[in-house]
Amino acid sequence: MSVAIVTGANRGLGLELVQQLLQRDWRVIAGCRKTDVLRMTELAGAHPGHLHVMPLDVSSERSIAAFVNEAQMVTRTLDLLVNNAGVLIAGERYGEVAAKSLAQSFAVNASGALLLTQACSELLRAAGSARVANISTVMASLALTDTFRTPSYAMSKAALNMATRLLAAELAPHGIVVTSFHPGWVQTDMGGSQAPLAIADAVTRLLERILRMDAADAGRFIGSDEDQELPW
Template identity: 35%
Template sequence: MNTPTAPVALVTGANKGIGLGLVKQLANAGWTVYLGSRDAARGHAARDSLPAGLDIRVLALDVTDARALQAATDTVQQGSGKLDVLINNAGIALDVEPPSKATLESLRGTFETNVFGPVLVTQAMLPLLRAGTLKRIVNVSSELGSATLHGDPNFKYAFVNGLSYCSSKSALNAFTVLLSKELYAEGFAVNAVNPGYTATDLNGHSGTLTVEQAATTVARVALSELGTGSFFTEGGRLPW
């Protein structure tokens, strides 16, 4: 059972995949965890799939819906009064078209969830994070968002050249760096993390890592004191 001083975390896009794995790991560590789900019914089904006795609270949250975001913020305020860790995990991949063929529709749709969503959620949750103790923001990115790696012809995923997804993660990385600079004096730790090529719905379960392995990589950043302004991956750091 959690104590009144248990750390509080919010994980977006948490009704399945890496997000659900994160909820489970954080709750098992004794945290109060808000399971953010665009569809509340799916969120409750996900909660029911986890062991009883964990302090997991389903939070209806569509990261692209400002009204839903305000309601979610009010719910966390009323339920906990603070937030120690925000994990911006919600993400989509609409297509893998290269720059010469990518459509503006795909770019806008992908950025709406992968970039604008984390920005809006973070801005809305900042007062609650300021009221918390740990003050950690973790953005779930991808090595496919590293401009440095894409410039290396020996990059193991050099063949992946989808503009919408890759550039959205690059933008999320930029948000991470700039936010870490802005909030540094307040003691915030703002970092990005690459969970690795994980078998999830996003890639048709073609990934080589399990959800549990990926969640462990992300959870380590959420649970540890690792400084701010870095791009973490399993076993080390990545270049921006």
């Protein structure tokens, strides 16, 4: 049975990814800072033995170490790691960007993904052929940026894309494919109700593409349209 770790699994894209993986008969280790206990209990009841919910703060090295240690008690291999946990500081304006906003965004959106992937290396290598999907955004594209918008988010996600390139180069020889994905503008708490994509539809398309990842996708930045290559 295939095993996946999904971070930021308590809401939005993360929660929907967990639900759709469970529907595909995967075992899922859901990492999240805050848990919707009722929803997770319902999911666990509907998929007995397939869902393991664990506390995880990707901005904390101690939390990452504890999470991976607990995950190794659940599984010896990891087929898929989805680095989905993210934070967006709303309302940033030029002249008012705070250092703590930048630090928090980089810790969660970029550093956390690299550090967790690094900590999961043994589990990923043990799978023989594994995938790491980093959830990025088109706002991380340097080439497509022409306005001052959500700087902490955009800059940290651009750093995540660099992490994708670095990890792809390091892990490809071990059969581990690392790719960045832009899921589209989705109706999550982060995306807002005016976004054009429903969560379930966006995740269905995203997950289908993730599960088709192969060696040729290593280090790519893939958009929400079929095999759309986004510029760095």
